[in-house]
Every structure is written in structure tokens, then in C-alpha cells.
Amino acid sequence: MFKKSLISAMVLAGAAGSSQAQSADLTISCGAVGAELTLCQQGVALWEEETGHEVDIVSTPNSSTERLSLYQQILSAQSNDIDVMQVDVVWPGLLANHLLDLSDILGKDAAEGHFETIVANNTIDDRLVAMPWFTDAGVLYYRKDLLEAHGVEPPETWEELTEIAAQIQAAERQAGNDKMWGYVFQGRAYEGLTCNALEWIASYGGGTIVDAEGEITIDNAQAAEALDLAASWIGNISPKGALNYTEEEARGIFQSGNAIFMRNWPYAWSLAQSEESDVRGKVGVVKLPHGGENHGAAASGGENHSAATLGGWNLAVSRYTENPELAADLVAFLTGEAEQKRRAIEGAYNPTLASLYEDEEVLAAAPFFGTLYETFTNAVARPSAPTGDNYGRVSNGFFNAVHQVLSGDQSGAEAVSRMDSELSRIKRRRW
Ligand code: GLC
Numbered sequence: 210m211f212k213k214s215l216i217s218a219m220v221l222a223g224a225a226g227s228s229q230a231q232s233a234d235l236t237i238s239c240g241a242v243g244a245e246l247t248l249c250q251q252g253v254a255l256w257e258e259e260t261g262h263e264v265d266i267v268s269t270p271n272s273s274t275e276r277l278s279l280y281q282q283i284l285s286a287q288s289n290d291i292d293v294m295q296v297d298v299v300w301p302g303l304l305a306n307h308l309l310d311l312s313d314i315l316g317k318d319a320a321e322g323h324f325e326t327i328v329a330n331n332t333i334d335d336r337l338v339a340m341p342w343f344t345d346a347g348v349l350y351y352r353k354d355l356l357e358a359h360g361v362e363p364p365e366t367w368e369e370l371t372e373i374a375a376q377i378q379a380a381e382r383q384a385g386n387d388k389m390w391g392y393v394f395q396g397r398a399y400e401g402l403t404c405n406a407l408e409w410i411a412s413y414g415g416g417t418i419v420d421a422e423g424e425i426t427i428d429n430a431q432a433a434e435a436l437d438l439a440a441s442w443i444g445n446i447s448p449k450g451a452l453n454y455t456e457e458e459a460r461g462i463f464q465s466g467n468a469i470f471m472r473n474w475p476y477a478w479s480l481a482q483s484e485e486s487d488v489r490g491k492v493g494v495v496k497l498p499h500g501g502e503n504h505g506a507a508a509s510g511g512e513n514h515s516a517a518t519l520g521g522w523n524l525a526v527s528r529y530t531e532n533p534e535l536a537a538d539l540v541a542f543l544t545g546e547a548e549q550k551r552r553a554i555e556g557a558y559n560p561t562l563a564s565l566y567e568d569e570e571v572l573a574a575a576p577f578f579g580t581l582y583e584t585f586t587n588a589v590a591r592p593s594a595p596t597g598d599n600y601g602r603v604s605n606g607f608f609n610a611v612h613q614v615l616s617g618d619q620s621g622a623e624a625v626s627r628m629d630s631e632l633s634r635i636k637r638r639r640w
Contacts, residue, residue, distance in 0.1 A: 240269060240522065241268040304338070314534060320340060324562075324563060346519060346520065348474070348517065349496065350478075350494055390469070392469070394454070400604060412505070423595040425633060440621070452615055463488065519588035550571060554570055
């Protein structure tokens with residue numbers, strides 16, 4: 210009964226009906242943000258053709274936070290409903306006990322050629338619990354045509370972004386587009402806000418919430434300043450609705466031509482450049498801004514650097530699968546070079562294989578994979594490694610507090626001080 214209620218919380222995607230669902234050899238869960246589900250279906254179909262096996266695909270909620278609680282229910286029930294799971298880069302520590310060691314099945318060299326930082330991230334107690342599938346880093350999308358028309362360059366600091374966005378927004382509204390907004394980003398209280406706010410804070414020299422040694426670092430003036438600036442955007446250069454935006458809502462506004470700047474992940478590139486897009490050919494991608502000269506760490510003699518949060522997804526095999534070998538074979542196929550190349554070209558999903566960043570076809574499809582290579586390889590990790598299986602609590606505490614600052618319910622300084630107390634409580638209990 211439990212099993213049934215869990216599966217009904219998901220959407221069976223690609224299966225013709227329940228008889229097919231029952232006869233399939235494996236079930237894989239895939240994300241459905243942007244073109245994700247289509248690309249997953251295509252990749253799975255290629256493996257089916259090659260092996261003669263049948264796979265069911267279930268699509269999971271778009272919000273990483275919701276997806277995690279669904280997986281946690283399925284795995285703690287030791288259910289075999291899903292054999293292969295798409296897992297977020299911040300989850301290996303949380304889910305490791307429920308996942309198989311893939312190097313046991315695929316061999317010690319299974320992850321050779323993949324970025325070492327991701328392999329290390331996915332290796333818990335010497336067990337490779339997930340294979341890297343694609344990596345992610347936050348980038349800044351901008352309207353090339355509008356910036357050119359107004360004679361401005363893409364912003365290097367958040368203060369410049371705030372100014373340029375306000376200026377062009379006012380001019381565009383005056384010219385008749387009263388729906389135009391300066392900046393859209395992910396402001397809903399969920400994992401995506403943790404990613405955005407970490408970028409603001411780290412780029413003001415305000416640290417990474419918890420440092421690599423597990424010390425809580427959030428209570429500092431730079432972090433507070435970064436949050437206050439972000440709060441000033443709401444209702445001015447960003448719609449109030451941004452308090453409820455995930456990736457796809459932000460993309461919707463930008464792609465329909467109603468935003469000057471957007472923070473998003475690389476996947477938004479292929480869609481913004483697609484035939485259905487209103488901004489095709491008018492979009493540029495640069496690294497995210499950092500705190501300005503008299504702001505953040507720079508105000509007291511330190512430095513501010515652009516920071517992109519490290520994101521990305523991996524494929525793991527559930528410990529409760531009845532077909533470990535077959536499931537691992539599907540994982541090896543989907544995370545292999547040919548599939549990563551296809552997904553990079555068709556969907557701008559960043560490969561986890563360094564060699565593909567030198568591939569001409571990949572670079573032609575997503576030129577910023579070359580120009581922003583350093584951004585992808587130096588992205589800032591969320592504190593999932595030092596906080597281990599408390600990461601979910603830490604991130605929830607963080608995004609809820611940040612959301613209150615954005616909503617005007619508390620100041621940046623109040624929020625970082627309260628977060629310090631809340632995180633200390635979590636740390637005392639467990640990490
Ligand atoms: C992207 C990232 C993932 C992150 C999520 C937050 O999917 O790849 O790591 O947790 O966005 O919304």
C-alpha cells in the first residue's frame with residue numbers, strides 16, 4: 210500500500226500503461242526541468258535498443274527539496290520502486306547508506322576521466338555511490354540587444370547590476386513594455402534559493418555558511434550586506450512573484466522577453482536559443498557579479514570574487530534494486546561520453562568529462578562552456594560535505610531565513626545572527 214501511494218506521488222512518464230510498467234526490467238527517475246525529461250527518455254531509448262531491455266521512467270518534482278523528501282520516503286521504506294535515481298550533488302552524504310557502491314559493479318576505474326572533485330563528492334567512506342552525469346554552476350544571462358541599445362556592458366558587480374537593471378527597466382517600460390523587469394532569479398524557499406544566496410554571500414567575501422572544517426561562518430557583516438542588497442531588488446528590479454520562483458518560472462519570464470537579467474543554470478541556454486524562444490539570438494551569458502569596491506570584504510581591505518554555486522546531478526543505484534548489474538549498466542551508458550556529448554549539444558547540460566570541453570561540436574552549441582570553463586571548474590560547493598546527513602536541515606534553515614529577508618520580515622544582520630544560533634543547535638545535536 211505504501212509503495213502504491215509513493216508511486217502515485219510521481220508521474221509515470223513515457224510508459225504506455227500499467228501493463229508496460231509491470232513488464233519493464235528497470236525503473237529510472239529523471240528530473241523534468243526544461244528539456245531534462247525528453248533528453249532522459251531519448252538516452253534511455255538508445256540503451257533499450259542496444260540491450261533489448263525495457264525501462265520505465267518516472268519524473269519527479271522539479272524542486273530539489275521536494276524530490277529529496279520523496280526519495281527519502283522511498284528509500285527509508287526500502288522500496289524497490291526505483292532502481293536508478295537521479296541524485297543532486299548535495300545528496301551523496303545524505304543517501305549513501307541506501308545506495309550501492311558502483312565501483313563494486315562497474316570496476317575501480319568506473320569514474321575515470323570525470324572531474325575529480327565530483328568523483329570525490331560522490332565517494333562516501335570509499336564507496337562510489339553515484340556516477341557523475343552533469344555538472345552545473347550559476348551563470349548570468351543578459352539581453353545583449355538591450356544592453357547594446359543602452360550602451361552598457363554586462364555588470365561586474367551586484368551594485369552595477371542593480372543600477373543597469375533599474376535604468377533599462379525604466380526606459381523599456383516608458384517605451385511601452387510595462388511587463389519588463391530588471392532581474393529574475395530563484396527566490397522561492399527551496400534549495401534553489403540556497404544556491405542563489407550562497408552566490409551573493411560568497412561573492413561579498415561572506416563565506417559559505419559553514420566552512421570546510423564544519424565551523425559555522427554565516428554570522429558576518431558581508432553576508433548581511435549581500436542579503437540586504439538582494440532584499441532591495443524585490444518590488445524594484447525583481448517582481449514580488451520572484452519570492453516564489455524556481456528555475457522554470459524565472460526562465461519563463463526571461464524567455465518571453467520580459468527580463469533584462471536572469472540568474473539560472475546552463476540548461477536555460479538551449480531553450481532561450483530555441484525556435485520557440487522570443488529572445489533567440491539576443492542573449493549573452495557571463496559569470497555572475499561580485500560585491501563592489503566599497504562593499505563586502507573589499508570595504509575592509511579584502512577581496513570580492515564572483516561565485517557560482519556548484520550544482521549538478523548524478524546517477525545512483527538503489528540498494529533495494531532487484532537488478533543491480535542491469536541498473537549499473539544503464540548508469541554507465543547514460544553517464545558515458547556519447548550521452549554526455551549529446552546532452553551537452555542538445556540541452557546545454559555541462560559534461561562531467563573534461564575532454565568534452567574541447568569538443569568542437571559541444572563548444573559550437575554552447576560557446577560559454579569554453580569562455581566560462583573556470584566558472585564551472587571553480588564553482589563554490591554548498592556545505593554538504595562538512596554537514597553530512599544534516600545538510601538538509603542546514604539548507605532548510607538557511608533558505609527559510611534568507612526568504613524572510615527577501616520578504617522584508619527581518620534584516621540581513623538579524624537573519625545571519627539567528628541562523629548562527631539555529632545552525633549551532635543543529636550542530637550540537639549531530640554534526
Ligand atoms: C540545479 C542544480 C542542483 C540544485 C538545484 C536547486 O538543478 O543542478 O544542484 O540543487 O538546481 O534548484
